[in-house]
Amino acid sequence: MLENKLIQPLNVSYSSDEAGSERADEAAKIVASGVNVSYAGRPAITNVNLNIRSKAVTALIGPSGCGKTTFLRCINRMNDLIETCQVSGSITLDNEDVYGDDVDVVVLRRRIGMVFQKPNPFPKSIFENVAYGPRIHGQANKGDDLNEIVERSLIRAGLWDEVKDRLDAPATGLSGGQQQRLCIARAIAVEPDVILMDEPCSALDPIATARIEELIDDLKTKYTIVIVTHSMQQAARVSQRTAFFHLGELVEENEAKVIFTNPSDDRTRAYVTGSIG
Amino acid sequence: MTERKSPGSLSSSAMPGVVERHRGEERFKFLGLAAILVSLSFLAFFLVSIIGTGYGAFLQTALKVEVDLTYDSLGLVEPATEEDIANIRYRSIVRSAMRDIITEDVGRREARTLYGMLGAAAEFDLRDIVVEQPQLIGTVASLWLTSSDDVDLYNKGDASEASQLQTRLSEKQQEWYATLEAQGRIKTRFNWTFLTSSDSRDPEVAGVYGAMIGSFFALGVCLLLSCVVGVLAAVYLEEFAARNRWTQFLEININNLAAVPSITFGLLGLAIFLGFFGLPRSASLVGGMVLALMTLPTVIISSRVALQAVAPSIREAAFGIGASRVQAVFHHVVPLAMPGILTGVILGMARALGETAPLLMIGMIAFIADPPSTLTQPASALPVQVYLWADSPERGFAEKTAGAILVLLVFLLLMNLMAVILRRKFEK
Numbered sequence: 214m215l216e217n218k219l220i221q222p223l224n225v226s227y228s229s230d231e232a233g234s235e236r237a238d239e240a241a242k243i244v245a246s247g248v249n250v251s252y253a254g255r256p257a258i259t260n261v262n263l264n265i266r267s268k269a270v271t272a273l274i275g276p277s278g279c280g281k282t283t284f285l286r287c288i289n290r291m292n293d294l295i296e297t298c299q300v301s302g303s304i305t306l307d308n309e310d311v312y313g314d315d316v317d318v319v320v321l322r323r324r325i326g327m328v329f330q331k332p333n334p335f336p337k338s339i340f341e342n343v344a345y346g347p348r349i350h351g352q353a354n355k356g357d358d359l360n361e362i363v364e365r366s367l368i369r370a371g372l373w374d375e376v377k378d379r380l381d382a383p384a385t386g387l388s389g390g391q392q393q394r395l396c397i398a399r400a401i402a403v404e405p406d407v408i409l410m411d412e413p414c415s416a417l418d419p420i421a422t423a424r425i426e427e428l429i430d431d432l433k434t435k436y437t438i439v440i441v442t443h444s445m446q447q448a449a450r451v452s453q454r455t456a457f458f459h460l461g462e463l464v465e466e467n468e469a470k471v472i473f474t475n476p477s478d479d480r481t482r483a484y485v486t487g488s489i490g
Numbered sequence: 491m492t493e494r495k496s497p498g499s500l501s502s503s504a505m506p507g508v509v510e511r512h513r514g515e516e517r518f519k520f521l522g523l524a525a526i527l528v529s530l531s532f533l534a535f536f537l538v539s540i541i542g543t544g545y546g547a548f549l550q551t552a553l554k555v556e557v558d559l560t561y562d563s564l565g566l567v568e569p570a571t572e573e574d575i576a577n578i579r580y581r582s583i584v585r586s587a588m589r590d591i592i593t594e595d596v597g598r599r600e601a602r603t604l605y606g607m608l609g610a611a612a613e614f615d616l617r618d619i620v621v622e623q624p625q626l627i628g629t630v631a632s633l634w635l636t637s638s639d640d641v642d643l644y645n646k647g648d649a650s651e652a653s654q655l656q657t658r659l660s661e662k663q664q665e666w667y668a669t670l671e672a673q674g675r676i677k678t679r680f681n682w683t684f685l686t687s688s689d690s691r692d693p694e695v696a697g698v699y700g701a702m703i704g705s706f707f708a709l710g711v712c713l714l715l716s717c718v719v720g721v722l723a724a725v726y727l728e729e730f731a732a733r734n735r736w737t738q739f740l741e742i743n744i745n746n747l748a749a750v751p752s753i754t755f756g757l758l759g760l761a762i763f764l765g766f767f768g769l770p771r772s773a774s775l776v777g778g779m780v781l782a783l784m785t786l787p788t789v790i791i792s793s794r795v796a797l798q799a800v801a802p803s804i805r806e807a808a809f810g811i812g813a814s815r816v817q818a819v820f821h822h823v824v825p826l827a828m829p830g831i832l833t834g835v836i837l838g839m840a841r842a843l844g845e846t847a848p849l850l851m852i853g854m855i856a857f858i859a860d861p862p863s864t865l866t867q868p869a870s871a872l873p874v875q876v877y878l879w880a881d882s883p884e885r886g887f888a889e890k891t892a893g894a895i896l897v898l899l900v901f902l903l904l905m906n907l908m909a910v911i912l913r914r915k916f917e918k
Contacts, residue, residue: 289810291806291809291810294805294806294809296732296733318812319812319813319814320812321812322809322810322811322812323811323812326810326811327806327810327811329803329806329807329810331803333801333803333804333806333807334807335804335807335808335822336804336826345811345813345821346811346812349811349812349813349817349821350812396807399807399811400810400811403811403812
């Protein structure tokens, strides 16, 4: 009875992959424990403990200002760029603390790629956008190797057929959806382990959104994906695990199906049924 | 059936105050247009008066005389060596040529005023022609030689009473002028001397070439220094420096320096470059360094604004893919800020080109008759040349002053044009 009532307003089918539950015993790729973040002394998230599974999609949901983007940006230390930002607690990637003393953010960010809310291709050619990462990291210096990486990345991002004839055209001439897929291709060109996505579809139309969601589903066979989204339907469609943030706290984390059908916390229930948020 | 014409419910009178609001709009449009017209008319007045006075500087009056260059009269033996040519007494040749034309008997005093119609420039003209064409020696050559500045002004001035009265030619000279004109011995030609010679005490041989070279050297030094130092400082402050009291203090000081009167930078240059480092006085190197001090704040401020205007998403994209700070800045941010940085640099250069006060303090005000060939030789600069000529008592310098201003304006126009072209190119 309760289950039906919850499913109906969402009216989506859940991701068919059962990775979330089947691989429950597998070691977590990223482990956050006791993470606190504050901006200029004002706390943004408090005491977040979260395990993120390898090769699965974890969605972070919650109302605006709940700290989900802040948490995402802690994982690849993009928050370092904000001078007033203070992070405590620990986040590990494959059991290594990303805030450790000997960690080089350049190396860290090669392992953890990021896709942003608004498509942000460099104002250069399509080829240069994808080739930039491998080039600065010295992953390919010879022309043929680089061509191969660019082609492979664009194919994985589902953009190759649309742009293969105009790789030298400026990236800013692509449509919004194509630009976002180009940004995904750029992120995977350096062969990261993890891809962080910060509301990657919020600036896109429904068709472009559907293509990105398909792509995310496809990418999880190779990468660990953490996605922040405002759309509960999207979280339900693409994620295996879902974490609900509220007022800077991680309220609940579980299989996507459980979060959307039978959450254990009242606040989660209220949010997924649409009464708060 | 007559219908009473009353305003509809959507007309302006249907709502109180609307008519007055529209009237306010009209008033503002009128005032704005008037302001633009006033400034345009000032500009037009300025251009008309400068061009009207200055175009004369690009023209000069030449007199045709038959010059006796036969070996007998020169007292030389064939063939003439280079040394012979250098030793020819050109002044007396020019004088006797004048006497040949005006055949009437003239006394000693009158003869001097006759020779005065061909000034120092005529001797230099003749020497240059003979050095260039030595085959003329042994012949009687009919040559056009530059007249003195008084004759030049008399020729260029309109024939109205006022200018006749103002002329410095004596009545006798005016008579001779009429004779020469009747014989077709007077013409107006383009004044290449103005663009190829340097400063002189005689207006008819004075030119802007030396000042142009001096300005060019000084601007080159200034461009190099302010570009390198200014852009590096801006990039560091904007992209690398932490935001704290110390950088705020720096920022306030840079903003204040941009508003400091330029003569102050001249005093600073005098104290540091000449007094402390002992660099040569009047040198374009020091001039360029002083101008660089003056333009640095402008370049830093405009470069920082250009860097700030680059979308933060580009920085995030670069950092997100693992670029280091230097890579993010120099691969992505600086190229995107380039049009703005260049505009700032070129506008700073344009200001430096027109600046006089700081150059006066380091001795670039001196009378310098030779164009500099190195950075450390004494040099003049275009705006200083304008200042010097404006101060000269000879009437011939009045049009030279306006002419030099025209040259300066053309350079400014070219630099601004370059700024536009470069910006277009980088924005692509």
